[in-house]
Amino acid sequence: MNFLFAWRYFKAKKSTNAINVIAWVSMIAIMCITFAFIVVLSVFNGFEGLVKSLYSSFYTDIRISPAKGKLITLTKEQLQQLRSNPQVRHYSLMAEEKTLLLNDDIQVIADLKGVDSNYKFVAGVPEKMFRGSFLTGNEEYPTLVLGNGVENALGVESDKNVFPLTVYLFKRGATVNTTNPYESFAASNINTAGTFMIQADIDNKFAITNLAFMKRMMNLGPDEYSAAEIALLDGEKADEVKKQLRSIFGEQYRIETKYEQNQSLYSVMTMEKWATYGILTLMLIVAAFTMIGGLTMLVLEKQKDIQALKAMGADNRLVQKIFLSEGILLAGIGAGAGIVLALIFCWAQVRFKLIPLEGGTFLIDYYPVKILPQDFVLILITVLFVAILASWFPSRKAALQPIELKT
Structure with missing residues (x-):
């Protein structure tokens, strides 16, 4: 039920157009960061696989x-x-x-x-x-x-x-x-x-x-x-x-x-990948502030709806779930779009070599890409966690709204 309310709130026309703008900005930001997450980590995987294959030619099992x-x-x-x-x-x-x-x-x-x-x-x-x-x-x-x-x-x-x-x-x-x-x-x-x-x-x-x-x-x-x-x-x-x-x-x-x-080499490669993951996570957290602003304005917009729901018997927990679901919905749409775009880009990079490596001294002339399923799981968990964290504050504010049907 809470996701049904969240979907209706997402599609419904708002009295203030700024709410729609902020919601779309937050989705686009999450989409871009999810796209960057997958592409950058896939490039790291590609280089890691290439380096390992090169070293495997000289260093035995x-x-x-x-x-x-x-x-x-x-x-x-x-x-x-x-x-x-x-x-x-x-x-x-x-x-x-x-x-x-x-x-x-x-x-x-x-x-x-x-x-x-x-x-x-x-x-x-x-x-x-x-x-x-x-x-x-x-x-x-x-x-x-x-x-x-x-x-x-x-x-x-x-x-x-x-x-x-x-x-x-x-x-x-x-x-x-x-x-x-x-x-x-x-x-x-x-x-x-x-x-x-x-x-x-x-x-x-x-x-x-x-x-x-x-x-x-x-x-x-x-x-x-x-x-x-x-x-x-x-x-x-x-x-x-x-x-x-x-x-x-x-x-x-x-x-x-x-x-x-070659423990030092593989340790450095792992550290670089996790450092990149940390930087992109910080960018995602910054983008989540737009979600907080959009959801806070939505809570103010839907004060009468919240009071009506409470008058009909809805408790604070249900109200909080509705606005938490709204935040997860925004993040889910943004992340889903980012994943689709990243998959298309990675396929195109492998197929058409869109971005070349400069210099011409390396063994390959384009950025290698390797998509790993565990990266998708990690990225989705990260986006979901940040979305829940960003939605918790405005959803909590909505749950604590008093019942005042007469103003």
Whole structure:
């Protein structure tokens, strides 16, 4: 019944046109903010999904690394247990160390990562080749796959480079000889095979070669590695598999899921999204003040109706519900219109790429959009809460109106 009264009050002609104007202004404001809510959060979701897909090309579902130091020991028994886990699709062993790459007089410090033949099954780097091929060679004839930033810093084109680079790695257990520092380093020539491009902080840091070459350069034992990276059949079960692997490897190993390997990045992205949600909520609260003004004027307009209802037996609670329903109706119409417009806009952005990304240096040339159902639920709850809060004060005023049929 209360919504029936609210609908009649919404459609009825008011004695003061300002009431209609304020009501429409409040609806339009809520519509615009709801539209902004969905579009902005969907763009955040789009960028988040894009960044996660890029990082997923380099960071695997699970990584096993040393809790202390730089090396871990993986025995045949441990690797057999790893293989026997039904959720493990593939795993790759690697040796990684800081290295100095030298091209004539150009020196670049990079993280050199030696990987085995299974690496192409656990990471998506081979699919992100920008130039040349993903070839790491063998122990005697190693080849190097460079990150795009490392390649630019060295001033080479990896697929056309005729002269080999020189690789310097600090010898294990060696002390620095100040007279001849190069005696403290293992050195070797290495040719380039290709360049990958994933994301700037990866491209500017990493180069990849084969595991046997790196183990020789680092003087590692047969069971010594820097890390093991694992691809799962179902990435959603990473936390469950992590617990299983913990029982195999123990506390001296650091076992991290994909998100734990980049926790700071995902934390910042989450904080940015919630900060944006907070700003838009404040805008919605400001817009709700127009609703408060409109409903207050409506209460003054309908004083005689309120008194008549009370004379007919309506209690304060029913009167308050009527004007609360009026506020929810205004917010509902505004939010519904905003959702429809946002869905149309998001579809058009995906289909026609209406808003391009400036600069032309990113992997895509338009703002990505991804609509999530939980965002709709959150936005509707937020709009409903603010609408009820804004309607409570004028509805309470209406409920406390005394019965004065004679004036």
